Amino acid sequence: MTEDAEQLFPIEARALAESLEAGLLDLKSHPEDRALIDGVFRDLHTLKGSGAMFGHTRLAQFLHDFETAFEAVRDGRLRVSPALVELGLRACDHAMALLDGGSAEPGEVLLSALAALTLEPGAAQAAAQPDDLAAGTGVGDSLALGREAAAVPDQDGPPPWSLSVYLAGDTLTLGGRPLGVLDELRALGAQRLHPLLDRLPPLSELTPDRLYVGWRMELPGELSEEVIREAFLFHDEGLDLELERRAAGPAEAAAARGATAAADPEQPDAERRPKGSAGAMMRVPAERLDEMMDRVGELVIAEARLAELAARSGDTLLITVAEEIQRLATSMRETTMSIRMTPIGSISGRFRRLVHDLDATLGKPIDLVIEGQDTELDKTVIEMLADPLMHLIRNSADHGLETPEERRSMGKPDVGTIRMGARYSGAEVVITLADDGRGLDLGKLRAHAEKRGLIGPEDDLDDAEIRALILQPGFSTAQSVTELSGRGVGMDVVRRTIEQLRGTLEVESEPGHGTQISMRLPLTLAIIDGLLVEVAGERYTIPLAAVEHIIELPEDRAQETGHTRLLTIRDKLVPFLRLRQLLDSPGAPGPHQKVVVVTAGELRVGLTVDRIIGSSQTVIKQLSPLHAALKSFSGATVLGDGTVALILDVPQLVAFGQALDAVEAA
Structure with missing residues (x-):
């Protein structure tokens, strides 16, 4: 087995486990949904089979009985119950523990619980004889007995399948295990299994590592x-497979035709066979994507320099070639970006599982509603967001939501709701997490902050500043430390992660009606479309996604002093900031200043600049640790002529301007 294959299997296995977990959680609400049952069985079957193929025999053996149980669910011999779903989720956890080299002992407890559950009276195990069950037959054996009984059709049942199959000739060379496939077929109830030797070549032409033998058998x-x-x-x-109903008498043939017509009255049997997926999927290590993004970034910079040189030369042929390279570079950049972009729904499965576990731990029925799952963010951002969102959900469940008795007394439904949403807003993505619980007690927050010395009794704080105290390191109002919370670490982790991503965090709350945390994050950390502007001879880049429109600053407003003033734009008052003053640039402004109107959160703000140079693809280079404290800049980029332009962080710049105005007003 190659090193790449060994590294790939755990990734595939965890993806299958996430899919399995999501299917089980959906089954809890829709136990009769056939598609969900089939999906859970498919995931179990694939995880077991791939585990056996990659040498994880303990994993495959453990999952065998769970696969058998869900096959019984598919066949209608076992019903989905909350207990079965819970066991399935715990089996999922144990399977991942086995993958990491954990002990097999907890699995024995789970298998015993599964056997007890599936062998209960009325659990549709009538296919096995009472004597067999009394003798201590395991759940896998008892269900296999049920399959063997079903493999012999009664007079009115569908006739058995006749299967002839040849695996690809290079199966052995590629590490395949034909005996494993035959074991799978025997587990399904295969009978009358015979080898097919018609493709064996003469002895002189026989190659030892090629597979020539096929098999014929009957299946239930x-x-x-x-x-x-x-x-x-x-x-x-390379599979050569023929599958058809065994030729039978008139009654069996009629039953087979009826089953075929019920499955699809219009399509012939050959057309109903599963076909290959229209769009094949491939898993690629994140490091390779990062490396590819770096190369594309360097290509964008080189393309910008080529365009600059071509424009200076005036050579039409060179300009044409530069434009073609620009088109190709733009296309490559967009494709690479789309590969890195991931929907936030890709991590929502772990939140649903968390809420399921919190429901049982806290004794509070909780409904998790997720909106905007298709909203995409850079994969790096998505992965960094997972832990902060888990902290927020735990806090909402533990501190925010009341017990059913408390909610009932307040006229609320017994089930508390945690709502997570994601949406685009200009050059940002806004992620919110809200609950309908008790909300924040501002008086209690202030008293606790004073007790810890975070603020003094004389400090004048508005409501927003008091709510923001929950983001301070070590701040917690919990009466005692529990497994879930009480150490004041969670919200500090959230704040630091959002700051790392150059985002902002807002806390809103209404006593008795819940709390909402809003996170505003940049769409990407790699390449953006930028608007290049000039201020006092220096060039800066504004993210183009944040730009609404550009107007000329009226001459009568050009010489006004102060950082912030108002303009009437399309019958609405819009504040504008003078970048020359905010950046403390030397010299007097020119006569024809421009106002770039941008969105910053829910605000529309104008930024005055001396000149608009144009738009371009901008590769974001992180600032050095020495300059990391300059919040008004999100990074830097290399221009076509080799010089550097700072990238303006619009929300931070607006906040800086508002703070300066507040100081002046005071």
């Missing part, structure tokens, strides 16, 4: 075609 008629084909999930390349 109750099995669906999809289930049978799933046994060859990892051997579909």
Whole structure:
């Protein structure tokens, strides 16, 4: 097995575990949904099969009985219950622990619980005889007995399947295990298994590492075609498979025709067979994507320099070539960016599982509502957001939501709601997490902050500043430390992570009606479209996604003093900031200043500049640690002529201007 394959399997396994977990949580609410049942069975089957293929035999053996149990659910011999879902979730956790080299002992407890659950009276295990069950047959064996009984159809049941199959000739060379496939088929109830030797070459032409033998067998008629084909999930390349109902008498033939017509009355059987996926998926290590993004960034800088040189030369042929390279570079940049962009829904599964566990731990029924799951962010941002969002959900469940009795007394429904949403806002993504719980007690917050020495009794704080105290390191109003909270670490982690991502954090709350945390984050940390402007001879870049429009500053307003003034734009008053003054630039402004109107959160603000140079692709280079404290700049970029332009952080710049105005007013 190659090193790449060994590294890839844990990634694939965790993705399957996340899909399995999501399916189980959905089944809890929709236990009769056939598509969900099939999806859970498919994930279990794939995780077990791939585990066996990659040498994780303990993982495969542990999952076998759970796969068998969900096959019984598919066949209608076992019903989905909350207990079965809970066991499935715990099995998912144990499977990942086994993948990390954990002990197999907890799995034995889970398998015993599964056996007890599936062997309960009325659990649809009538296919196995009472004597067998009394003898201590395991759940996998008892369900296999049920399959064997079903493999012999009664007079009115569908006739059995006849299967002839040849695996690809290079199966052994590629590390495939034909015996493992046959074991899968036997587990499905295969009978009358015979080898097919018609493709064996003469002895002189026989190659020892090629597979020439095929097999013919019969399978229970109750099995669906999809289930049978799933046994060859990892051997579909070069597979030669014929599957048909065994020729039978008139009654069996009529039953088979009826089953086929019910499945699809219009399509012939061959057209109903599963086909390959229209769009194949490939997993690539994040490091390679980062490296590719770096290369694309360097390409964008080189393309900008080429365009600059071509424009100076005046050579039409060179300009044409530069424009073509610019088009290709733009296309490559957009493609690379789209690869890095990930929907926030990709991490929502772990939040649903967290809420499921909190529901049981805290004894509070909780409904998690997630909106805007298709909103995309840079993969780096998504991964960094996972832990802060987990902290916020824990805090909402533990501190924010009341007990059912308290909610009932307040006229609220017993079930508390935590709502997570994501949406685009200009050059930012806004992620909110809100609950409908008790809200923040501002008096209690202030008293606790004074007790800890964070503020003095004489400090004059408005409501927003008091609410922001919960973001201070070590701040907690919990009466005692619990497994979930009480140490004051969670919100500090949230604040530091958002600051790392150059985002902002806002806390809103209404006593008795809940709390909302809003996080504003830049769309990407790599490449953006930028508007290049000039202020006092220096060039700066403004993220183009934040720009609404550009107007000329009226001459009668050009010489006004002060950092912030108002303009009437389209019948609305818009404040504008003088970048020359904010940046403490020398010299007097020119006669024809421009106002770039940008969005900063929910605000529309104008930024006055001396000159608009144009738009360009901007590769964001992080500032050195020495300059990291300059909040008004989100980074720097290299221009086509090799010089450096600072990238303006619009929200931080607006906040800086407002703070200066507040100081002047005071």
